[in-house]
Amino acid sequence: MHALPALFALVALGCGGNQPEPAPSPVAQPAPAATAPRAAPAAASGAALEYPAILAKFTNANSEDARQLVFNGMGVSLNASKAKSTWSSFARMLEQSQPQIEELMRVTAMSQCTFAEVTVDKSSSKLPPEVIALLQGVRNGGAVLGADAARTFVAGDTAGAARRAAAIAAMLRHVAASGLPKSSDFANNLLDQLKRIVPPMAAGVNGTKLTDADRAVLLAALGALSATDPCGSSDGDRAAPATLVALKASLGG
Numbered sequence: 001m002h003a004l005p006a007l008f009a010l011v012a013l014g015c016g017g018n019q020p021e022p023a024p025s026p027v028a029q030p031a032p033a034a035t036a037p038r039a040a041p042a043a044a045s046g047a048a049l050e051y052p053a054i055l056a057k058f059t060n061a062n063s064e065d066a067r068q069l070v071f072n073g074m075g076v077s078l079n080a081s082k083a084k085s086t087w088s089s090f091a092r093m094l095e096q097s098q099p100q101i102e103e104l105m106r107v108t109a110m111s112q113c114t115f116a117e118v119t120v121d122k123s124s125s126k127l128p129p130e131v132i133a134l135l136q137g138v139r140n141g142g143a144v145l146g147a148d149a150a151r152t153f154v155a156g157d158t159a160g161a162a163r164r165a166a167a168i169a170a171m172l173r174h175v176a177a178s179g180l181p182k183s184s185d186f187a188n189n190l191l192d193q194l195k196r197i198v199p200p201m202a203a204g205v206n207g208t209k210l211t212d213a214d215r216a217v218l219l220a221a222l223g224a225l226s227a228t229d230p231c232g233s234s235d236g237d238r239a240a241p242a243t244l245v246a247l248k249a250s251l252g253g
Contacts, residue, residue, distance in 0.1 A: 046112030047174055054107060055137030057100045063140035065090055066147035071200035075154040094148045101148055104141055105163060108170040115178045127180060135186040138175055142168045146193040153201050153208060161201060162214035166221035168193050173225055176232030187231035191243055194222075202250040210251075219253040 061084065068079040077087045085093075094101070118128055127135075145164045153161035172190040175183050198218065201210055210218075222244060226232075231240045 043114070044116040045114040047107045047110040048113050048115045050107045050110075051137065052134055054100065054104050055134070055141045057097075058104075058137065058140040058144050060136075060140060062090075062093065063143040066143035069147050069150055069196060071150065071197075071205060074206050076150045076205075090147065091151050094144070094151050097144070097148075101145065101164070104145065105167040108167040108174070113174040113177070115180060118180070127182060131180065135175065135180075135183060138171055139186050139189045142171055142190040142193045145171075146197050149197050149201070153197075154205055156208060158201075158208065158210050158214050159217075161197075162210060162217045165194060165198055165201070166217050169218075169221035169225060172230065176226065176230060178232070184231045184233040184237065187233075188237075188240060191231060191240060194247055195243055198247050199250045202252075215251045215253075219248060219251050222248055222251075222253070 065078060065083045065085050068083040070077050070079055078085065078090060080086075083090075115131075115134075118131055145168050149161045149164035149168075152158075152164065168190055172187050172194070175190065176187045202215070204210075225244060227244065228241055229237070230244045231237060233240065
């Protein structure tokens with residue numbers, strides 16, 4: 001009877017010897033390399049934030065008439081064969097729009113104008129509709145500013161005319177520095193506005209002339225543009241730099 005505990009002990013030991021060996025500890029895997037965070041798209045800032053609401057007030061119809069501006073020996077008029085309104089009615093519209101025009105000039109004077117980064121189809125260089133609308137608004141606003149510069153000039157407010165022309169140059173600088181595809185087309189349109197109004201004002205109209213202070217304002221605005229590429233053209237446009245030189249020369253710069 002005393003041998004049974006010993007037998008049970010041997011059985012227990014035999015069972016224990018048949019158990020599998022414990023598995024080896026898993027080898028620690030290296031942590032995945034940290035990836036650099038992707039930069040967030042640039043946000044619109046400065047003048048770019050304020051342009052849309054202001055420029056929406058300058059319609060395509062008004063800007064088309066503004067492009068028909070003609071300086072003559074006695075003042076200014078609109079090309080009767082192309083404009084839908086007369087100069088007198090257009091001038092009244094400009095007078096009534098002075099709050100918006102003053103607000104636009106305030107925004108153009110802002111030094112910072114970072115346009116929002118956009119995804120562009122490289123094969124077609126298409127821009128999102130809202131960006132196209134903004135650039136069209138800049139074009140329209142520039143045309144109206146040009147017409148108002150002519151209106152204030154022939155009315156004898158040469159300082160006001162210089163401020164408005166300088167504002168067009170500032171808008172040109174904003175657009176040219178945007179780096180957006182096709183933006184140089186709109187910048188060239190603004191340069192055309194300056195080409196239309198600055199030389200006649202510099203030469204004088206019906207006895208009205210720019211003062212030295214007015215010329216200094218305009219030369220400073222033109223001087224803020226790139227001398228080699230004022231419209232931000234990627235194809236090396238040669239006409240724009242020559243136009244800029246001619247504008248400065250008309251002002252004695």
